[in-house]
Amino acid sequence: MTLPSHPILTCDATGRLEAKRFGGDEAKEWPAMQQAGRAVAAAVRRDFAEVGRWPSAARILVLVGKGNNGGDAMLAAEALLDGWPKARVELLFAFGQLELRPLAQRAHRLLAQAAGNRLQVVSPKAMSGAYDLCLDGVFGYQFRPPAGPDVAALFAQVNELPIRLRAAVDLPSAGLFRADFTYATGCVKTPLLTDANAGRVRYLDLGFFSGAEKGADRVLTSGILAPLAGLRLSHSDKRSQGHLLILGGSRSYPGAVLMNVLAALRSGAGLVTALVPESLAPAFAARAPEAMWVGWPETPEGGLALEGLHLLRARLPRATALEIGSGMGREPETLALVKDIVKTVRLPVLLDADALQPEIVRAAKPPLVLTPHAGEYARIAGSAGLGAYCRTSKATVILKGPVTRICDGAAIYHSFFGGPVLARGGSGDLLAGLTGGLLAQTPTRPLLAAARGAVWHGIAADLLARAHGQTAVQTTQLLDFLAAALRESADEP
Numbered sequence: 102m103t104l105p106s107h108p109i110l111t112c113d114a115t116g117r118l119e120a121k122r123f124g125g126d127e128a129k130e131w132p133a134m135q136q137a138g139r140a141v142a143a144a145v146r147r148d149f150a151e152v153g154r155w156p157s158a159a160r161i162l163v164l165v166g167k168g169n170n171g172g173d174a175m176l177a178a179e180a181l182l183d184g185w186p187k188a189r190v191e192l193l194f195a196f197g198q199l200e201l202r203p204l205a206q207r208a209h210r211l212l213a214q215a216a217g218n219r220l221q222v223v224s225p226k227a228m229s230g231a232y233d234l235c236l237d238g239v240f241g242y243q244f245r246p247p248a249g250p251d252v253a254a255l256f257a258q259v260n261e262l263p264i265r266l267r268a269a270v271d272l273p274s275a276g277l278f279r280a281d282f283t284y285a286t287g288c289v290k291t292p293l294l295t296d297a298n299a300g301r302v303r304y305l306d307l308g309f310f311s312g313a314e315k316g317a318d319r320v321l322t323s324g325i326l327a328p329l330a331g332l333r334l335s336h337s338d339k340r341s342q343g344h345l346l347i348l349g350g351s352r353s354y355p356g357a358v359l360m361n362v363l364a365a366l367r368s369g370a371g372l373v374t375a376l377v378p379e380s381l382a383p384a385f386a387a388r389a390p391e392a393m394w395v396g397w398p399e400t401p402e403g404g405l406a407l408e409g410l411h412l413l414r415a416r417l418p419r420a421t422a423l424e425i426g427s428g429m430g431r432e433p434e435t436l437a438l439v440k441d442i443v444k445t446v447r448l449p450v451l452l453d454a455d456a457l458q459p460e461i462v463r464a465a466k467p468p469l470v471l472t473p474h475a476g477e478y479a480r481i482a483g484s485a486g487l488g489a490y491c492r493t494s495k496a497t498v499i500l501k502g503p504v505t506r507i508c509d510g511a512a513i514y515h516s517f518f519g520g521p522v523l524a525r526g527g528s529g530d531l532l533a534g535l536t537g538g539l540l541a542q543t544p545t546r547p548l549l550a551a552a553r554g555a556v557w558h559g560i561a562a563d564l565l566a567r568a569h570g571q572t573a574v575q576t577t578q579l580l581d582f583l584a585a586a587l588r589e590s591a592d593e594p
Contacts, residue, residue: 104552105324106514107306108316109289112242118288118309127204133307134169134204137270137286138176140305144284145181145234145268148303150567151520152265158187159233164259165192165209166239166274167200172208173270173286174238179212181234182219189219193228195239195252225255231263239274242290248275273298289320294504294515302504302517317488321507321516321556323590329369329553330591342371343541346420347534348413348442349427349454350377351435352403357428357454359385360527360577361534362392365424367583368538374420376412378403404432413442421544422449424537426456427530440464449544453533457481462494468547469496470540472533487513497547499536501529505555509548516552518559522566527576532558535583560586 110118123129149155163178165171178190190212194200201209213220237259239252248256256277269280273296280300283293287307293299304320334341345365350358358377365373366389377385379396380403386394395416397409417423423446429435439456443465451470452462457477462469471494473481478500482490491498492510500506507514536554543550561582565574568582 103313103512104319104321104514104549105312105327106319106321106512107288107304107310107312108314109291109294109318109320109515110316111291115242115288115290122309130169130204131207133287134172134208135176136307137173137305138208139180140286140307141173141177141236141268141270141284142180144282144303144305145177145236145266147567148268148282148301149234149266151522151571153570155185156188156233157185158189159185160231161188161190162228162232162235162259162262162264163190163192164235164237164239164255164274164278165194165201165205166241167196168202168205168241168243170241170270170274171201171238172205174236175205175208175212177236177270179208179215182216186219189221190216191221191223191228191232193223193225193255195255198222225258228258228262231265233265235259235262235264235267237267237269237274237278237280239278241271242292244272244275246275248277253277267300269299272296273300289515289517291318294318301520304517317512319512319514321514321518321552323518323556323560325549325553325556326560326587326590329557330587339371342369343422343538343544344372344374344420345370345537345541346413346416346423346448347373347375347427347537348377348397348405348423348425348439349375349429349456350381351405351428351430351432352378352380352399353430354428355381356527357530359388360530361424361427361453361537362389363577363580364531364534365538365541366391367580368535368542370538370541373538374416376405376409376416378405400432400434402430402432404430404435405438407434407438407441410438410441417446417448420448420541422451422537422541424451424453424533424540426453427533429455431455431458436461449540449547451533451537451540453529462496465496467495468544469494470499470536470547470551471496472499472501472529472536474501474529497551499532499551499555501532505559507548507552507555509551514552516555516559518556519562520566520571522571522574523559523562523579525576528558528562528579531576531579556590557583557586560589564589 382396
């Protein structure tokens, strides 16, 4: 099954794609360049909201090479000036204005006409003071090293300037430009998966793909959420929307399982039952009365005791998915309980946090979803690559990180949504609860649930950061942006 996604291409494959699509015909390339420029400008405006309002008198520095990347950057600058009469642009031609290729020359003329006296051509020596935005359009995917000492010195200088947002068009030039965001126009190129200077990658879909193209590495699109934003069947009831059982929590880590439940309740699942240590259940029921809370016998240390197993078994026949792990701790009795459960349960199971132990994962039967961060992944998979581990374990894995990767043993899907606003405790607990709720709704399609969970979680995080910034927020505020994330995905072309 291929999810709503597009292939990630090598630079050589990108060249072949563009040759097939445009055939070197500038009459076909020019509309695509205009589309790319507008898309970059729109993305910059959205992402700039994470550091504040777009300034009415924005100062924009544009680094221009010879070819299409420079043209994209100049057209983006032209779009960013539109409606902001006090904004201004400084152009720096890395190889001189006379070296511009025809389409880049055309883009420059359009920018000069629109900007008038708000456009200034500068040299490296003239760059000074603070900029609101720097657009890097020097080198594209056709670059072949080395960059040359003059260009390297230019990027070293630019990297030291006070700039509020640094954006690379398509790829950070020569791997030297230090970007906050890289806007991958048309397709995502494989160097972006490993370039530490790329910052956060934004895929700008220009309509190059139908979605049916093959590729072992793929980028997820927001279209994966579109069915969730649509109308439900008119005869639906709570039993037809899935029933998730959540087992987790301890007196030592009470908040994690509560965040699981709060996220699951927003996932669209019809029913959520939470089995938690009995000392926690009354307070949690007051916090989230929509869930059914079941008090579980506790160990002396406040974990889940073996003697509560009958409580789960009585509820399994009415459930469609089971989630285990968040906040439960690592007491031997609790881990033995979980291992016993996963050996026999026949529901789709999601394992998170402390349930991600090698012996538990080995005992579990598919369909199985795992949600590790890098440390947890190393604990269960060792040095195995993601694809190989998924094939061996027969699990669907959401490998959390700056770029979240989802795999079931076939293709690896990359979610470029989300960012540093998620770098706080509890983000993974919300993702697990959200994904568990989605799994309960599509129990026969764990890969779909996993990918939807990662994308939905990431888009909501982007909206949270744009509304409140990355710093002064709480993890659970993300929940209030889940509905808006669905609406936004439905509005995407």
